[in-house]
Amino acid sequence: MKLTSDAIAHAALHALNEVGLDGLTMRVLAKELGVQAPTLYWHMKNKQELLDAMADLLAAEAAEGLEAPRRDESWQEWLVALAVRNRRTLLRYRDGARVAAGAYSRHPSVVRTIELILRTLQDAGFEPATAARAFPVILHYTIGFTIEEQARAGADYDRNPYAEGLAFDAERFPLTAGVAGDLYNEDTDANFEYGLRIILTGMSGFVVQRLGKAQE
Amino acid sequence: MKLTSDAIAHAALHALNEVGLDGLTMRVLAKELGVQAPTLYWHMKNKQELLDAMADLLAAEAAEGLEAPRRDESWQEWLVALAVRNRRTLLRYRDGARVAAGAYSRHPSVVRTIELILRTLQDAGFEPATAARAFPVILHYTIGFTIEEQARAGADYDRNPYAEGLAFDAERFPLTAGVAGDLYNEDTDANFEYGLRIILTGMSGFVVQRLGKAQE
DNA sequence: TGAGAACCTCTAACTAAGTTAGAGATAACC
DNA sequence: GGTTATCTCTAACTTAGTTAGAGGTTCTCA
The missing domain is CATH 1.10.357.10 (Tetracycline Repressor, domain 2)
Structure with missing residues (x-):
């Protein structure tokens, strides 16, 4: 599946059920997507933008x-x-x-x-x-x-x-x-x-x- | 003024107006109280406890x-x-x-x-x-x-x-x-x-x- | 077809924040 | 007067957000 900001936000929402909002780190999310954390920053400006997208x-x-x-x-x-x-x-x-x-x-x-x-x-x-x-x-x-x-x-x-x-x-x-x-x-x-x-x-x-x- | 968990929570609430919730760090709060950050941990278990107290x-x-x-x-x-x-x-x-x-x-x-x-x-x-x-x-x-x-x-x-x-x-x-x-x-x-x-x-x-x- | 640009991911590393370890200082107690 | 409880400190560890910048791939166009 192609990595897009939409797909990332989607994965983040689903990761919530495992780790909760406080446990949702960029690294955890990246791992979920089979990718390294900095990769996410090519798709989103920062974590706040991720939360907004969610x-x-x-x-x-x-x-x-x-x-x-x-x-x-x-x-x-x-x-x-x-x-x-x-x-x-x-x-x-x-x-x-x-x-x-x-x-x-x-x-x-x-x-x-x-x-x-x-x-x-x-x-x-x-x-x-x-x-x-x-x-x-x-x-x-x-x-x-x-x-x-x-x-x-x-x-x-x-x-x-x-x-x-x-x-x-x-x-x-x-x-x-x-x-x-x-x-x-x-x-x-x-x-x-x-x-x-x-x-x-x-x-x-x-x-x-x-x-x-x-x-x- | 004596430092108590109550006084800390009080100071934290007032610090909100300057820094907002996202800007409220233990170090900022400590400085507000004229104290070093680890001192706060003698009075509260962790930051969550601070938030609860607030x-x-x-x-x-x-x-x-x-x-x-x-x-x-x-x-x-x-x-x-x-x-x-x-x-x-x-x-x-x-x-x-x-x-x-x-x-x-x-x-x-x-x-x-x-x-x-x-x-x-x-x-x-x-x-x-x-x-x-x-x-x-x-x-x-x-x-x-x-x-x-x-x-x-x-x-x-x-x-x-x-x-x-x-x-x-x-x-x-x-x-x-x-x-x-x-x-x-x-x-x-x-x-x-x-x-x-x-x-x-x-x-x-x-x-x-x-x-x-x-x-x- | 080949050069360059755009796109995407990586490793390495920095900064800042939560937190712990443990030393010292002061005050209270016996 | 010594010991204990109370409180604060410095130093440092861990983790999280984020940046720098080096590849590699794919796409474009001459």
Whole structure:
């Protein structure tokens, strides 16, 4: 396989699952590609450019092949599916959310996705400016949620306080102790989607033809 | 001033504004403290422990002195104020959100804050399990939003595509091009709070005594 | 067809950052 | 007053990002 900056970023993403972001060195990556480290510098300016390329690839992979909502699909269901899909892409790679966080992709399929989201929301009755402010909420929530989830998964057991039984002082903090299981349970998918539905319920109140009691 | 791990983490946070997270080396930090780098290792196991301590301090600083909602204050207003306050704390330090992301603080004032949030939500009519799933949405949104904001602020101008005028192809992506100004305008505070209100509107639909049309 | 240019990879090596070893200094304790 | 605990230092090791510059291959074009 030919060595290109794209192929390098691709290999880097896959190397994440073995070594994690902190373990991803230029030498490790080079070895993965059967090449010496300095070779990579012919293809990329520096490591930051590699990280940017990885984030870009991640964003593109999440956006790839997205289609407009089906006839029988509400915009809410469609957005849930989109967010779940984004999250799954992040989860596919160890530290994926950290890699993607704060990066800007102008990959065609990413911009196309943004356009599609805006169109869907406008069709649903959102003002353009409202749509533009509303949909990033979902993205930011997804990133924030998944960063935390992956941090929890990746933390050394001797560093992660939650590994040692979520012991909160039930005397002083009865509610916190009581829901600790809900907060950090295994079913992160369900927790994530629960939060998503809160956001979408909220967004529904911001449609122009509002029927319900949008606050204020 | 006496050198303690707490003082070191404190100095590290403040050093962020001069050098940023990537520029924060043990040597730079040591110099800031008028000490040699290896000295730091008597107080902390390694750099990761320093980063954890910084995150913990940040969480504590955000939580410090929080009070229960006033009589005349709705739980929604109270949560908005809390999130705004969290965000302001993150913004106080360059790369603050990146430092805080994915860290777990068991600092007393943090746990106390969680307890206070849960109590407030339960008083507002939330089921415990619902409250436990709902409030992290706000935190994750805050982290996600602020990471992106700070990334944009910190990016080199030659690396950041948005620095060069947000040029989207208006032919192929008319909606995106049209709202680019809304998406990446200066008034991030307003954008942040707009998203917050969406979330809170959504949460309002998840109170037990629901009156509105909470979706399914 | 052969010379040169463009393309790509290599070895060697530099710099800087995290970290360890272990010596000394000061203060506390018995 | 000696011993121990506490803290800081210098010296140095290891690893990671990166650069310099020497080949080798392939492509171009006279």
